[in-house]
Amino acid sequence: MGVDSALVWPLLPVLLATTALLFVPGALAGAAAGLRTSLVVAIAPAISIAIIAGTGVVAPLVGLVWGPVPIAAATALTALALLAARLWTARRRPERREAEARRRSEPVTAAAWCVAWPLSAAVTGYTVGRILNTPDAISQTYDAVFHLNAVEWILKTGNASSLRLLLEAPQGSVYPLGWHTVIAAAMRLCGATDIPLATNAMVLVVSGLVWTSGCLALTHVLFHGRPLALLVAAVMAGSFAAFPHVLLTWGVLYPNFLSVALLPALLAAARELVPTAGARAGSGPTGLLLLAGALGVGGLGLTQPNTAATLLLALVILAVARAVTTVRTPPAERPAGALRRQALVSGGLTAVLVLTWILMRPPRSAGELWGANYAASSSIGEAITSMPAPLWMIWVPAVLAFIGFVAALRTDGYRWLAALHATTGALYVVARSTPDADLRFFLVGIWYNDSNRLAALLPVTAVPLAALGMLAVARWTRALSAQLSDAQWARGARKRLTAIGERVRILSWWRWAACPVLVLFLVQTGPLSGAMSDSVKTLERTYMFSADSPSITPDERALIDELPDLIDKDAVVAVDPRSGAALAYALAGVDTTLKHLLHRHDPEVYVIQDKLNKAATDPTVCPAIRKLGATYALYFPGKTISDQKPFPGFTHLDTAPGFELVARQGDAALYRITACG
Numbered sequence: 123m124g125v126d127s128a129l130v131w132p133l134l135p136v137l138l139a140t141t142a143l144l145f146v147p148g149a150l151a152g153a154a155a156g157l158r159t160s161l162v163v164a165i166a167p168a169i170s171i172a173i174i175a176g177t178g179v180v181a182p183l184v185g186l187v188w189g190p191v192p193i194a195a196a197t198a199l200t201a202l203a204l205l206a207a208r209l210w211t212a213r214r215r216p217e218r219r220e221a222e223a224r225r226r227s228e229p230v231t232a233a234a235w236c237v238a239w240p241l242s243a244a245v246t247g248y249t250v251g252r253i254l255n256t257p258d259a260i261s262q263t264y265d266a267v268f269h270l271n272a273v274e275w276i277l278k279t280g281n282a283s284s285l286r287l288l289l290e291a292p293q294g295s296v297y298p299l300g301w302h303t304v305i306a307a308a309m310r311l312c313g314a315t316d317i318p319l320a321t322n323a324m325v326l327v328v329s330g331l332v333w334t335s336g337c338l339a340l341t342h343v344l345f346h347g348r349p350l351a352l353l354v355a356a357v358m359a360g361s362f363a364a365f366p367h368v369l370l371t372w373g374v375l376y377p378n379f380l381s382v383a384l385l386p387a388l389l390a391a392a393r394e395l396v397p398t399a400g401a402r403a404g405s406g407p408t409g410l411l412l413l414a415g416a417l418g419v420g421g422l423g424l425t426q427p428n429t430a431a432t433l434l435l436a437l438v439i440l441a442v443a444r445a446v447t448t449v450r451t452p453p454a455e456r457p458a459g460a461l462r463r464q465a466l467v468s469g470g471l472t473a474v475l476v477l478t479w480i481l482m483r484p485p486r487s488a489g490e491l492w493g494a495n496y497a498a499s500s501s502i503g504e505a506i507t508s509m510p511a512p513l514w515m516i517w518v519p520a521v522l523a524f525i526g527f528v529a530a531l532r533t534d535g536y537r538w539l540a541a542l543h544a545t546t547g548a549l550y551v552v553a554r555s556t557p558d559a560d561l562r563f564f565l566v567g568i569w570y571n572d573s574n575r576l577a578a579l580l581p582v583t584a585v586p587l588a589a590l591g592m593l594a595v596a597r598w599t600r601a602l603s604a605q606l607s608d609a610q611w612a613r614g615a616r617k618r619l620t621a622i623g624e625r626v627r628i629l630s631w632w633r634w635a636a637c638p639v640l641v642l643f644l645v646q647t648g649p650l651s652g653a654m655s656d657s658v659k660t661l662e663r664t665y666m667f668s669a670d671s672p673s674i675t676p677d678e679r680a681l682i683d684e685l686p687d688l689i690d691k692d693a694v695v696a697v698d699p700r701s702g703a704a705l706a707y708a709l710a711g712v713d714t715t716l717k718h719l720l721h722r723h724d725p726e727v728y729v730i731q732d733k734l735n736k737a738a739t740d741p742t743v744c745p746a747i748r749k750l751g752a753t754y755a756l757y758f759p760g761k762t763i764s765d766q767k768p769f770p771g772f773t774h775l776d777t778a779p780g781f782e783l784v785a786r787q788g789d790a791a792l793y794r795i796t797a798c799g
Contacts, residue, residue: 164339178282361648526591
């Protein structure tokens, strides 16, 4: 099933607003810091989130109402501060100025970027659009209720602080709101009111632009902007169903989805900061990359901290690999003090990683939801191919990534990439198949013991490895061609072909024609392959909107849309969130007793969830109802989210005394609570 083009038009305003918010603030800051163009584009979303979500934290502390104006002010201040720091640094070290200007003005294979980025956005966005099917699709999964309601809560309260999320915590709780603040800001910027529509616009921008620009930037840094590598990476970014697709259908894990999309750009910045062996003067990073990268890491942390732990793991591997290379370099060829500096950096990063590994993990109970559920041999195969079950195997990307992995192991500058890929794969296998609960929690507790979160990390390294694999194949092909051309039996044929070529004046246009043919082949065997279509059919089920949907059915949605006309403006509606009724908060702006399936621990909430249907006979119910201010109740019988048992107090409300029917759509009904006078 594809996306109806007539339905895409409502997406455009919020799509443009989301794109502007994710790229403009960060791009201004990156340009002010003097980064090279590819990194300005790629790292912009991470810096933008640091500014947008960071403003949400600071605004209430200084008595400001969060919104577009404080975000614009914070953007201007950040860019001016970076520009001032850069000018001050240039004044102190004038010898670097000319080298940096030279590097920024070197050919950045602009033509390849102009082709590769739109191509990557198109093939990746097309597949994601097929999963969503409609612009206002709602994920029928466990966490969708919370994520949609969190955006509504920010819009209603003006509080976007990640330090005081009051949605389901009366005293406030710490929760990274990077994903939600961007959506809320985009809706305010363009006047949008449909939260599912705005959420899907964010999904398309992140998958089509944020993820792809990061993959291209990482490929650019690793392979020095080679056009073939960029074009291959452009297609590969949309060829591994493990990302961006899995996290959009499992959970649904929107913050993790965004944070993984930010990761390749930050890896590119980290790689740019590490000098290569034998690097010439002036070939180091341009501008204030370290400071801009730190801002990007802040944005990553305000989105999902477990991906910041992944980045830290990558930094340790990269630093250790560089230190090993330095040790293997003859002392006479090492820069003065290089080994000591790299040892200090490696040791410091390792210490931080150990502390993070020990301290930054959720409660053990939060990771016990997902146990080992697969054979180790099959899990290893999935890690090698970056294709987790039940998704279908897409062979060409998997084979290219494997070839690239072997090539990386044989090349000094890329061994760290192979080591990171192998480490992520090993952690995935542990989460997927290790029965030892203690070992699983120690190794993968940071990722909630969840193999899906770790599976989504595999394409971060698989995409550049696939590009390296194609470069290796091209190199082997050229070597084989040279060997064949030197063969005795081929000389006569070569002379005849040369004569024919001279006669018809064959030019070297075939070299240019080979690239589009290769790209078309990769597209057809990757994003547009039959295996990807089969995977889409599996993944799109979580967005299906039908009479047996587990979260919201058409009848239930129709009743929710009528709620503002059926109840008082300030009325509170009692809901069972497991039925999807709590989405009335995000979809209709109606206040509900609960706004997430993991709700707060109030005694009154427990009374209502257990005994609401006994309001006319149980004396403990009405005081709880009055305390919560509930005057209506939504009754959504039928399937529940994740097949959970409905709350006992919300069963058979249609026959319980003390409830007056206000409106009905199919089996869905709204009742006025009359039992409490």
